[in-house]
Amino acid sequence: MDHTPSSTDEYTEIREEVRKLCARFPGEYWRKLDEVRGYPTAFVNALTESGYLGALIPEEYGGAGLKLAGAAAILETVQAEGCNGAACHAQMYIMGTILRHGSEAQKRAYLPKIATGELRLQAFGVTEPGSGTDTTSLRTFAKKEGDKYIVNGQKVWTSRAEHSDLMLLLARTTPRDETRKKTEGLSTFIVDMRTVLGKGLTIRPIRTMMNHNSCEVFFDNMEVPAENLVGVEGKGFRYILDGMNAERLLIASECIGDAKWFTAKSTAYANERKVFNRPIGQNQGVQFPIARAYTQMRAAELLVREGIRKFDAGEPCGEEANMAKMLAAEASWAAGEACIQTHGGFGFAEEYDIERKFRETRLYQVAPISTNLVLSYVAEHVLGMPRSY
Ligand SMILES: Cc1cc2nc3c(=O)[nH]c(=O)nc-3n(C[C@H](O)[C@H](O)[C@H](O)COP(=O)(O)OP(=O)(O)OC[C@H]3O[C@@H](n4cnc5c(N)ncnc54)[C@H](O)[C@@H]3O)c2cc1C
Numbered sequence: 001m002d003h004t005p006s007s008t009d010e011y012t013e014i015r016e017e018v019r020k021l022c023a024r025f026p027g028e029y030w031r032k033l034d035e036v037r038g039y040p041t042a043f044v045n046a047l048t049e050s051g052y053l054g055a056l057i058p059e060e061y062g063g064a065g066l067k068l069a070g071a072a073a074i075l076e077t078v079q080a081e082g083c084n085g086a087a088c089h090a091q092m093y094i095m096g097t098i099l100r101h102g103s104e105a106q107k108r109a110y111l112p113k114i115a116t117g118e119l120r121l122q123a124f125g126v127t128e129p130g131s132g133t134d135t136t137s138l139r140t141f142a143k144k145e146g147d148k149y150i151v152n153g154q155k156v157w158t159s160r161a162e163h164s165d166l167m168l169l170l171a172r173t174t175p176r177d178e179t180r181k182k183t184e185g186l187s188t189f190i191v192d193m194r195t196v197l198g199k200g201l202t203i204r205p206i207r208t209m210m211n212h213n214s215c216e217v218f219f220d221n222m223e224v225p226a227e228n229l230v231g232v233e234g235k236g237f238r239y240i241l242d243g244m245n246a247e248r249l250l251i252a253s254e255c256i257g258d259a260k261w262f263t264a265k266s267t268a269y270a271n272e273r274k275v276f277n278r279p280i281g282q283n284q285g286v287q288f289p290i291a292r293a294y295t296q297m298r299a300a301e302l303l304v305r306e307g308i309r310k311f312d313a314g315e316p317c318g319e320e321a322n323m324a325k326m327l328a329a330e331a332s333w334a335a336g337e338a339c340i341q342t343h344g345g346f347g348f349a350e351e352y353d354i355e356r357k358f359r360e361t362r363l364y365q366v367a368p369i370s371t372n373l374v375l376s377y378v379a380e381h382v383l384g385m386p387r388s389y
Contacts, residue, residue: 007269011073021046022081027353030084034356039163041081043086045117047078051210053091054115056246058099061111067312068246070253072253072304078259080264082353084360085171086212089162090120090256093246097188101231101239106190121192122160122264123167125217126240129156133373134389136182137236139253140219142171142189144226144233149189150199151222157367165189166233169224170240173233188236190228198224210359245311247368252304252321255328258321258361259297263333264340265354266290280342289338296334298326319382326374329364336361 009015025043033040047053055071057063059266064070072093078085095114098121099105113119131138140153151171161167167190174185193201200222203215230241267290270281280286307320336358347354365371379385 008037009073011070012069014073014075018052018077019081021050021052022083025083027082027356029354030082030211030356032352037105037207037211037213038204039160039213040084040087041163043083043285044163047283048117049117052116053088056092057095057111057370058116061099062115063111067292067308068249069305069308069312071366072250072308075250076253076257079237079254080260080262082357084211085254086360086363087160087163088122089250090124090247093250094121094124094244096243096246097168097230097239098190100242101188102190105227106275110190114236119166120164121166121168121190122164123217125155125158125161125166125167125169126153126192127157128254133370135240136186137176138170138172138186140169140171140279141175142169142173142187142224147226149215149224149226149229150188151191151219151224153219155219157206158203158217159212159214161193161213162205162381163213165192165194167217168230168237169327173236175333179234182262183237185234186237187233188222188230188239190230191222191224196222199208207292210356210363212360212363244368245307245317248325249304249311249317249322250322251306251364251368252300252307252328255332255361255364256297256304256327257303258357259293259328259335262289262293262339262354262361263297265352266335266339267359269346270342279316286342287314289334291343293331293334293338296327296331300324300331302330319378322374322377323367325364325369326371329361329371332361333365 051064052074054063055066055074059065075085075089098110108151114121128138142149169189169191170186173183173187176182179185200220202218206214208214270286271279273280303320305322307317307324310317311322339354340358346352374386380387
């Protein structure tokens with residue numbers, strides 16, 4: 001099945017190169033890692049060496065200087081080829097916070113090394129066990145003392161923390177009751193985890209349904225140099241929000257890739273598997289769920305592309321980014337469900353990779369933002385209804 005979205009796509013060559021790279025990492029590679037919850041180091045290194053993880057870093061800082069559309073084409077292809085970009089996708093959008101709000105010294109210090117892979121910036125410490133979706137109620141506190149901040153608190157679901165050198169951390173620097181708005185008094189820091197691991201920083205992996213290398217992270221008087229504050233103290237929540245549209249659109253692109261992978265598997269098997277002396281795909285009961293999921297994917301894909309077009313044109317795209325992420329995550333889930341059903345019992349056998357992709361793609365209806373919160377956003381900010389929480 002041709003994964004290219006349309007004849008006007010300008011990233012055909014990149015897609016082809018990513019396809020070749022992914023062919024070096026077949027299902028067997030991912031299955032072995034899944035068994036031991038291992039990190040795909042070789043795959044991430046290959047993506048880094050090929051320059052794909054530095055796709056959004058401008059050329060002057062050593063990156064490829066692609067638009068979001070280019071990064072989306074890379075991640076979509078990774079998923080459509082059966083690989084899993086979750087091991088490293090955050091690096092593509094987290095660095096945007098440093099790029100947009102960091103000082104020139106921070107950009108020069110970090111971005112070129114992130115582009116070459118010398119430094120990994122893959123950990124994003126926002127969610128806390130006590131705050132959940134209500135980000136501004138987070139309690140991790142960074143107290144300024146001279147030329148450093150002393151950080152105390154806890155994060156949860158900090159993915160890839162064990163496989164990243166740097167973490168972008170959101171912490172409170174002014175107590176919530178001393179701010180005018182709850183969105184104020186939060187600050188963003190670049191934490192060099194190599195220097196504080198075991199000295200104020202503890203990382204504990206969480207075993208999850210799929211291989212996602214997510215962790216609990218504890219800060220106990222962890223010291224962060226004041227120069228690692230990004231932008232202005234107290235404005236960190238705005239900086240994180242700024243990056244969310246890119247994150248949602250890239251994850252939506254991954255879901256489109258997943259849906260294409262599932263549909264390619266479903267149609268191939270439906271055509272080849274014979275029961276009652278005819279291909280199972282001859283039965284409309286088998287065809288229709290596959291065709292319906294494909295239709296859902298194509299509709300979601302249009303919205304993903306529209307969101308990306310607006311993002312790259314510098315236009316507001318919160319509406320499209322949120323809706324695209326929700327629809328794409330639902331389409332990949334529908335395609336996964338059709339794929340398991342089409343394969344009958346074999347859909348559950350690990351060697352087909354379907355159950356693995358099925359587990360992996362389920363996440364995106366919950367993270368990085370859950371479906372209810374997307375709907376709340378649309379209800380309130382797009383349709384003008386009262387805020388529900
Ligand atoms: C594998 C994995 C990786 C992750 N990686 C990261 C990461 O790298 N960095 C990071 O910071 N976070 C990460 N997250 C966290 C993720 O962003 C959150 O899990 C997600 O935002 C939901 O928050 P929560 O789990 O606290 O759910 P809660 O906020 O507790 O919500 C639970 C349920 O209630 C619903 N709900 C809550 N409030 C409302 C409301 N007002 N109206 C309607 N429904 C509501 C939600 O939609 C959800 O279904 C990850 C999560 C997972 C599972």
